[in-house]
Amino acid sequence: MTRKNEPIWIARELSKCSGCRKCEIACSLYHENRIWPEASRIRVFMLVPGTDFPHFCAQCDDYPCVQACPVKALSISKETGAVLVNAETCTACGKCIDSCPGRIPHMHPGGKHVLICDLCNGYPQCVKVCREGEWNVLKKVHRGNRPYKLYARTPEEITRDLVVKIYGEEAEKFV
Amino acid sequence: MIPGYAGKLLEVNLSTRKTKEANFDEEILRNYVGGRGLASKILWDRLGPKWQSVDPLSAENILLFLTGPLTGFFPGGRICVSGKSPLSNGVVGSTVGGEFGVELRCAGYDGIVATGQAEKPVYLFIKDSDVEIRDASYIWGRDAKQTMTILTRECRELLKKRYSQYGEWKEPAMLYIGPAGENRVRTAVVAAKWTHAAGYGGYGAVMGSKKLKAVVAKGTGPLPEVADMEEVKRLMQKVCDNAYENELWRRWGTGSGGYEVGAKTSSEPVRNWQDEWHDERSFGVDQFENRVWIKQYWSDFGCPTCCLKVAVVKSGKFKGAITDNPDYELQAYLGPNLGIFTPEGNVFLASVIDDLGLCGIQTGNVLGFAAELFQRKIMTKEDLDGIEPKWGDVQAFATLAKKIALREGVGDLLAEGTYRAALKIGKMKKIDVLRYAVQSKGMGIGAHGIRSGKDYPEIISYVCSVQGGDHTSTTGLPLDGSGSELWEIFNDSGVYCNFNSFGVPRKVKFDFYKAVTGMELTTKEWCKIKGSRILQLQRAMLLLGGPDVKWIPKTNDANPPRFYEPLPSGPYKGKTTDKDRVEEDKERYYKEAGWDENGVPRSNVLRKLGLEDVDCALEKLR
Numbered sequence: 001m002t003r004k005n006e007p008i009w010i011a012r013e014l015s016k017c018s019g020c021r022k023c024e025i026a027c028s029l030y031h032e033n034r035i036w037p038e039a040s041r042i043r044v045f046m047l048v049p050g051t052d053f054p055h056f057c058a059q060c061d062d063y064p065c066v067q068a069c070p071v072k073a074l075s076i077s078k079e080t081g082a083v084l085v086n087a088e089t090c091t092a093c094g095k096c097i098d099s100c101p102g103r104i105p106h107m108h109p110g111g112k113h114v115l116i117c118d119l120c121n122g123y124p125q126c127v128k129v130c131r132e133g134e135w136n137v138l139k140k141v142h143r144g145n146r147p148y149k150l151y152a153r154t155p156e157e158i159t160r161d162l163v164v165k166i167y168g169e170e171a172e173k174f175v
Numbered sequence: 176m177i178p179g180y181a182g183k184l185l186e187v188n189l190s191t192r193k194t195k196e197a198n199f200d201e202e203i204l205r206n207y208v209g210g211r212g213l214a215s216k217i218l219w220d221r222l223g224p225k226w227q228s229v230d231p232l233s234a235e236n237i238l239l240f241l242t243g244p245l246t247g248f249f250p251g252g253r254i255c256v257s258g259k260s261p262l263s264n265g266v267v268g269s270t271v272g273g274e275f276g277v278e279l280r281c282a283g284y285d286g287i288v289a290t291g292q293a294e295k296p297v298y299l300f301i302k303d304s305d306v307e308i309r310d311a312s313y314i315w316g317r318d319a320k321q322t323m324t325i326l327t328r329e330c331r332e333l334l335k336k337r338y339s340q341y342g343e344w345k346e347p348a349m350l351y352i353g354p355a356g357e358n359r360v361r362t363a364v365v366a367a368k369w370t371h372a373a374g375y376g377g378y379g380a381v382m383g384s385k386k387l388k389a390v391v392a393k394g395t396g397p398l399p400e401v402a403d404m405e406e407v408k409r410l411m412q413k414v415c416d417n418a419y420e421n422e423l424w425r426r427w428g429t430g431s432g433g434y435e436v437g438a439k440t441s442s443e444p445v446r447n448w449q450d451e452w453h454d455e456r457s458f459g460v461d462q463f464e465n466r467v468w469i470k471q472y473w474s475d476f477g478c479p480t481c482c483l484k485v486a487v488v489k490s491g492k493f494k495g496a497i498t499d500n501p502d503y504e505l506q507a508y509l510g511p512n513l514g515i516f517t518p519e520g521n522v523f524l525a526s527v528i529d530d531l532g533l534c535g536i537q538t539g540n541v542l543g544f545a546a547e548l549f550q551r552k553i554m555t556k557e558d559l560d561g562i563e564p565k566w567g568d569v570q571a572f573a574t575l576a577k578k579i580a581l582r583e584g585v586g587d588l589l590a591e592g593t594y595r596a597a598l599k600i601g602k603m604k605k606i607d608v609l610r611y612a613v614q615s616k617g618m619g620i621g622a623h624g625i626r627s628g629k630d631y632p633e634i635i636s637y638v639c640s641v642q643g644g645d646h647t648s649t650t651g652l653p654l655d656g657s658g659s660e661l662w663e664i665f666n667d668s669g670v671y672c673n674f675n676s677f678g679v680p681r682k683v684k685f686d687f688y689k690a691v692t693g694m695e696l697t698t699k700e701w702c703k704i705k706g707s708r709i710l711q712l713q714r715a716m717l718l719l720g721g722p723d724v725k726w727i728p729k730t731n732d733a734n735p736p737r738f739y740e741p742l743p744s745g746p747y748k749g750k751t752t753d754k755d756r757v758e759e760d761k762e763r764y765y766k767e768a769g770w771d772e773n774g775v776p777r778s779n780v781l782r783k784l785g786l787e788d789v790d791c792a793l794e795k796l797r
Contacts, residue, residue: 018472018481021274025477028397033404035247036397037281038345045345047327049368050470050485050497055343097342106342109395114342133419133479135472155343166469167487170495174324 007081007143009059010117010124012151014158015165016137019044019052023126023138030125038109041117042126045155048174051162054126054137057083057104057117058151065116068099074116081143082119090114102152177201178402179244179691180209185284185306187299189385190234190291194306197288205694206705209243209285211268212668214257215712217288218266222259223792227721231261231377232359232384234292240350240390241286242276243670244692247398248407249684250414251672252277252476254350256365256373258381262537262592262617264724265717267376267642268667272475272483273367275348276670281394293386296357300330301392302337302347311388318530319353319369320497322389326351330391344393351389352379353532355580359383360590362537362579362619366529370483370499371475374534375618375645377592402693410687411477417678418479424674425472427460428482432503434459436623437511441745442630444512444622446550446566447543448613448737451624452745455516463500463518473499480675486522493523493569501525501535504646507622508539513546514566527573531580538579540619541593542572545585547611553604560584593619595724610736614644616717616726621646625738627747633658634752635760638732639768641713647673652760654767655698661706668709708784710768711776715789718775718796728774732761771797 024040032039042056059081066074066083073089074096076082090113097105097114105114117124130138156175163171176182184197199213207216221237222229229235239257246252254276260267279286282303289299296311314325327346334344348367355363356379363379364372382388401407418424423431437443438454445453456462463486464471470485484500501509501521509524510516528535546564548554556563560578562585564571578586589596597612613620615637623630623646625637636649640660648667651658662681666673669688676684685696696705720726734752741751765772769780775797781790 016472018474018478020474020478020481021476022479029408032397034397034400037277038395039397043345046368047331047346049323049370050473052473092340094340094342103343107340110397133415155345166485167497168495171497174320 007079008119008122009081009141009143009148010056010119010127011139011141012054013137014053015162016135017044017053018135019046020133020135022129022133023054026125026129030120039115041115043106045159047155047159048163048171051159051166053158053162055102055104055155055158058102058148059083059143060101060149060152061147062149064099064101065096065105068095070095073113077118080119080122083116084118085114085116087111087113100152101149103154104152177204178400178693180204181280181283181285181399183284184286184288185301186288186290187306187308188291189289189293189297189308189387192308194308207709208668208705209246210241210255210270210668210670211257211664212709213241213286214239214255214268215266215709215716218257218259219712219716219789223788226259226716226719226792229259230722231259231264232380234385236381236384238289238378238381238385238387239286240279241670242280243668245669245671245687246276247280247476248401248411248691249669249671249675249687250411250418251478251480251675253670253672254279255667255670256350256378257376258378260376260378261361261380262377263643263717264617264720265641266713267645268648269365269373269376269378270667270670271350271365271367271373272371272672273348274476275350275367275392277398277476278348278392278394280398281396282392283394283396287390289385289387292384296386296388298326298389298391299387300333301390302334303395314388315357316354319351319366319532320530322351322353323349323369326389326391330393334393347391347393349389349391352382353530353580355532356380356383357388358580358582358590360533360580360582361592361595362534362541362590363532364534366532369497370529372534374536375642375647377534377537379532401691403690406686406690410683410690413683414675414679415479418675421480421678424480424482427464428484428500429503430463430484430500430506431460433463433506433510436503436507436630440629441627441742441747442624443507444543444613444624446514447512447547447611448624449547450743450745451626452742452747453511453516458506458510458516458518467518467522475672478672478675482674488519488522491519493519496523496526498522498526498529504622505535505539508536508543512539512543512622513572515569516567520569524569524573524576527576531576533576533580536621537592537619538576540613541579541589541596542575544593544597544612545575545589548600548608553606553608554600558585592617613735613737615640615733615735616643616731617724618643618645620644620735625734626742626751628750629747631658633760634734634757635764638734638757638761639764641710641717650764652764652767654764655702661702661710664706664709665701704784707769708786711781711784711786712789714770714776715793719792732774773797
């Protein structure tokens, strides 16, 4: 259990993902009041069928994206530990994407700023729907002093691992 | 503009390589909704006057990929594929799950209208309003997995190159054909992912005849504006809560039928329907779960049920085969129907069928038919290119399936589907083999029999359906009752997953439709006017048929002869279908549907629905 106003983190067990994309629906409804998969801060990739997984900010211990931003559009939320994007300041230069070990941020398809998971102010909507359906890929936990950066990986890297885990190394050719 | 619609269709002429946007009169959307309903309207308006002469596999046919207003909102995203069917020669609304419909709507289109015929193999790449017809020569001949791998890579590369600032691109969604579709096999599917398929109708062959290998879409916009978002959210939750309660479906999907439908309701095809009962525990769904499923829950956009699973054979001679569950239909048709009772054999054969781009139901049906002819020594080893399809011989059926997909040797004959193959073999052997063909109006019957009377289809479900043997479009009496085809028409026109609508009251579906589109709909209005209009249109085009086959209601509104043989074993041994009752129900159905004693829609009924031109076209059948 997490307490109010305490930094949180979303634990993730990717191989359990059903690919239902309810997290995308919940995220875009919360932030945009529309069902808008490409504007979701959490995105489900399915580069190989059956290896669906959610790709979203890991809030690295050293926040390389925040450091890379040339216009200081990114900040760290004291309450939750999330990376907050100031859409007004952001110039959509893409430096945060290049600095992210997982290339996780992406541009808002309808605007000129980047999208990064803001942990919904401590009540992540994606976790709620994922647990409601008992897929339990996502879990809200207390943010400790852990190497979260390990989780910041590119879609290709994650896919390769999942393909081998699920189908075996023979199936790497499908990536 | 009506809420819930992107507001335009993308029209692609593959002969001239020109694309344009097509808009619709709001009145048409109000009346025909989308998907199957809209497909019927478009096909009638464009091909109606010459319907009988249009060869489904010619450039003249129109191939449609249509969403509906509920696509993406009602949990479980799907898209409806349609056109003039090369199996029934009427119109089939064939839906397939996946994200394609959602991507298309996010790109700003409610659907795609593909006309003409490309000179060389092509695929269509849609990124919002940027539409490209691209070369597909180098992937022509590739199987399902290869096609998806190559196109996913290529299209992501293109996106990356063109929009390098965007960040990582998720894969676009795609619909494609395998070798079977390319070779115009009538039992070929339009596929999604590796294992999803729009099977009924045979539209893979239509796509192949147009030399259209795939349609790929990436939409970066939102789903269309709806009339009442708060209400949509409430209803989404309601539908999901209903599905979460359905533990058996979530855990096992329709696959639980693999044992249950055989053992309990005794309505599963066994050895080409010579029996409908088995209680092989080896084929219990728990065996699939424990032996081959490596992913227990796999789903499409917004789906709470996850009836799909992923299966991999881990040991033995079929090691490495990958497919989905298989679902109940494929378990049955590529299992007991061919005398196969092991999950491994079933998964292997399903993976072969998927890779080739064949329909597991229709191909399982024609394979069972061929095997029975072999059993009866009507077709010999020589007739079958040296293959001996003995019941249970997985490898023999896999070899035959490959020949079908490539139209090689005897495969060319079986590639015509059960009905047409039966006509040809009958002529060849000078013996009536239609009695072994378990089909209705050219469509192999889904894996739910009627003889035991314990499964959901009624005795006229396939007889009177406007989509023939399609088990997802069965009908029943009364016409406004829960077993009526009018509700399948609603699902397929709103275009969402009917599995997620099980147990969802009709009112909730209408509420959903209203929350999205802002339009009221009542049972009476749907059954008497809007749904009925779509039903009449489909019936009209089915009866007009042509050019190679034509259905006479008196003889072809019928169950396959096999359904009148007594069940040979099991708890309902001896039970069969009462022919007199079928005739009585059929008569009642004709009356309720507004069809005359010959099964042709009545003039006054059509005119009341504003279908004067349909009435004129049907005059010659009366």
